[in-house]
Amino acid sequence: MVQKGLTGFFEKFLTKESLFINKNILQSTYSPDLILHRNDQIQQIANILGPSLRLEKPSNLFIYGKTGVGKTLSVKYTATKMSEIAKKENIALKIFYINCKLRKVADTEYRLIAKLVRELGKDIPPTGLPTEEVYNIFFNIIDKEKQLFILVLDEIDQLVKKAGDELLYNLTRINTELKNSQISILGISNDLVFVDNLDPRIKSSLSEEEILFPPYNALQIRDILNQRAKEAFKKDVIEQGVIEKCSAYAAREHGDARRALELLRVAGEIAERNGYLKVKIKHIDEAEDKIERDRVLDIVTTQPKQLQAVLYAIISLYTKKNNIIFTGKAYEVYKGTCFRSGLRPLTQRRVSDIIAELDMLGIINAKVISKGRYGRTREISLAITSASESKIKKTLEEGLGLT
DNA sequence: GTCAATTCACATGAAAGAGACCACGGTCTAGTG
DNA sequence: CTAGACCGTGGTCTCTTTCATGTGAATTGACGA
Structure with a gap:
């Protein structure tokens, strides 16, 4: 009985019209071709990092702002553009993006350096070697030929909290020991007061330049949602007022666009699962509950x-x-x-x-x-x-x- | 009534240990020629 | 003779324990009006 019902269920599932065209567009990892309301910041980043295309070491840059205000997105966007140009013009510029928050990836000094080395194509055991040794390997690879590195450390506050700020001190000092290459550090932090708690020596060298990402306001979030929803959903499946409600929610929570997108996506999923042909306002509320519950449940079980x-x-x-x-x-x-x-x-x-x-x-x-x-x-x-x-x-x- | 000292029930810090994971180098063992 | 198994050493990393110190305001008790 049950099996038979299941077949029917799947068949219905296949024939049922999806509300989405491409759900990925609503993922926070998706990067759109056009980043709305961040032109100033992107331009600033480009200005500061620009010299690297002439192989001059750009200033270390520190970027901060609350979660979901487009920091990572803007940096990645600029970085990929620069990498493209560097590749085309044959410039020895390499940009690494590392997210320090991911546990077991880069949340200690050893792992961060090991991760870098791995990015450079040499395998390093996950543990067992002295940190000193890994540093040496790192040096040797980097300093083999003249090149410029830009190291993007996302969620750098997490790293410092777990591994201490000595690591940053080491990183900022690396340049004095490198003969051929140069490294610039681009730190991204959610914590607005993070820099103030740093050792003054690190503080001055790390944040030679700073860019602040302000939160989006409700109107800007609405624009972003509209832009993405247009591509992600089919035409006319979103009811009047849904986007507005999403943006209002998110704006209340310090302008977190990531959250707004997630809300919209989950609302869409709920609507679809329950067989609605449109995403209605009430689905937003359900989505908020679901997100909250899933988040806690996920934490709790892991x-x-x-x-x-x-x-x-x-x-x-x-x-x-x-x-x-x-x-x-x-x-x-x-x-x-x-x-x-x-x-x-x-x-x-x-x-x-x-x-x-x-x-x-x-x-x-x-x-x-x-x-x-x-x-x-x-x-x-x-x-x-x-x-x-x-x-x-x-x-x-x-x-x-x-x- | 006023004021400083006291006191409670933890918070907060620092240091160090236990145990899991791992690499490396040396030694031992068994299979090969 | 040599490849692989098997140790011991030394390293990282997470989760804990141990010991020590810190802390904010209700309460207490001495003091003076």
């Missing part, structure tokens, strides 16, 4: 067990009485959770850090408060909707082997 256990403790406390939780209480419940699921309980010190991590991930809100005579603690509350809460709790129970 994070280590201990983190899950802490979260589980917090959630079960939270449902019991709908108020604010303190660290001590959470820790006690957590210990109980560990006992039930056979985990070895961690020290309170560590749990304190885990709570801070959960806060960073945006699953809970944890604010440090002082209760005067009654000590100092974190004030914890859940930052997820109650609709997703039960689902997350269930997932956690499964993951932890509780029933």
Whole structure:
């Protein structure tokens, strides 16, 4: 019975008209031919990096702005254009783009350099070699012939947070040791105050030039959405007001275009799955819920067990009485959770850090408060909707082997 | 009533350990000629 | 004689623990009006 139904389902699936022409266009990784509302910034980047086409070392550049305001897109765009020209004119210019945020790729000094070396075509073991050794290999490859490198470090704040700023110091100093080649660094950061917390020596050499990417406003986001939607969706499948609502949502959240695009895409998927012929406004709301839930669920399932256990403790406390939780209480419940699921309980010190991590991930809100005579603690509350809460709790129970 | 000292319940830092992963070089073993 | 298996050493990396220090305001208690 079920099988038969499934065949029918797939057949219907095939014949059903998709609302999309090309869904990829709505992915945040897609780069359009024309980048709207970023002409000034792109021009600035081009001005600063321009000299590299004459093999003069351009200034180190530091770019910052909130998430989803087109930093990466603009840089990549400029970089590919430059690479094309360099290739055509036979200029020894190489541009590397590295995203430091991707775990296991470039979030430590060793891995960053190893990644660079690999980009240059030499294989390097993922671990085992002294960092010093990897540096040497890197030097040798780079310095073999006269050439210019531009190193784009995306999400550089993440890198520094994990690996310390010594790495940047080393990188900025590399040039003094290179005989033939030269390296310029282009750092991209979401964190607006990131540079201020850097060691002054690094700060001055890293941000010889700075470009600030301001958030998009609702009108600009609307333009961007319109531009992409026109190519991604079929004609007339988007109902009046949908784009406007998307942009309003995103503008409220500090002008994050990436989010707006995701919202639109997911709304489209929901509409399509439910058999609608048009994307309606209500799908946006559903999409927002879904995105939120998926995000949390994804985090929850990929994070280590201990983190899950802490979260589980917090959630079960939270449902019991709908108020604010303190660290001590959470820790006690957590210990109980560990006992039930056979985990070895961690020290309170560590749990304190885990709570801070959960806060960073945006699953809970944890604010440090002082209760005067009654000590100092974190004030914890859940930052997820109650609709997703039960689902997350269930997932956690499964993951932890509780029933 | 005012004010500084006290005190609580953790937060926050630093350092170092455990255990997983890995490369490298040397030694041992077994198969080959 | 040599290729491959097998060690020991030394390296990175993540997650933790241990020890130490920091912290903000309610409370306390001395003080003076």
